[in-house]
Amino acid sequence: MVTRRIALFGGTFDPIHLGHTTVAEAAARQIGAEEIVFIPAKISPLKGFLPHASDGDRLRMIESAIAAYPLFGVSDCELQRPAPSYTLDTVRQFQRQHGPATSLHWLLGADGVGDLVHWHQIRELIDACNLTTMRRAGYPAPDFDRFEPLWGSERVAKLKRNMIETPLVDVSSTEVRRRLAAGEEVSRMLDPDVLAYIRAHHLYEKTA
Numbered sequence: 001m002v003t004r005r006i007a008l009f010g011g012t013f014d015p016i017h018l019g020h021t022t023v024a025e026a027a028a029r030q031i032g033a034e035e036i037v038f039i040p041a042k043i044s045p046l047k048g049f050l051p052h053a054s055d056g057d058r059l060r061m062i063e064s065a066i067a068a069y070p071l072f073g074v075s076d077c078e079l080q081r082p083a084p085s086y087t088l089d090t091v092r093q094f095q096r097q098h099g100p101a102t103s104l105h106w107l108l109g110a111d112g113v114g115d116l117v118h119w120h121q122i123r124e125l126i127d128a129c130n131l132t133t134m135r136r137a138g139y140p141a142p143d144f145d146r147f148e149p150l151w152g153s154e155r156v157a158k159l160k161r162n163m164i165e166t167p168l169v170d171v172s173s174t175e176v177r178r179r180l181a182a183g184e185e186v187s188r189m190l191d192p193d194v195l196a197y198i199r200a201h202h203l204y205e206k207t208a
Ligand code: ATP
Pocket: 010, 011, 012, 013, 014, 019, 020, 023, 107, 108, 109, 110, 111, 112, 134, 135, 136, 137, 168, 169, 170, 171, 172, 173, 174, 175
């Protein structure tokens, strides 16, 4: 019997922005999660480029951004493993840690749904946790029906059950980095402590 729910929120967080924290808060409410764990990826194998800030800087910016949210936590488990780090390995690690009475949700923005076909052992991942998709500004609502020939109707039904309605916040890390490199305003996109950290450490001052 499931007695608690934990949501795992993986991403590059390069840097973490207000889109991340806003949707995570809404997701926690809808799922009924006791905890949301932000999990910075060592390298996102699909992004094809290295993060612009170091692992340590990304982790510290997450710690600053989530400090005021009682339900939010952070795990460096993927940063500790050699790359590439796979979501299924992370989910299994949390399952071992929390046991069968804890239901795990893996949060994913709608922009990432098209890439799921390339994820390592995606069928096993869909079976192992609740892959929970959130709306994202500028992207259509996920269309899981097209994956039925690949993953089967039960998995597609599970993915559809796990779609949640989160606020549309039109912010991306790419846009934050672009603005910072161009010397443009970003204060409405970032937690003030994250912005202070970026300024103090001269992050994202140049385009890659
Ligand atoms: P980039 O612009 O570098 O691709 P990003 O803004 O998408 O970065 P990530 O760290 O890659 O940020 O995102 C982590 C997770 O959060 C992904 O599942 C992504 O879809 C989701 N996400 C990021 N920003 C938003 C947002 N504004 N609304 C909803 N989901 C988001």
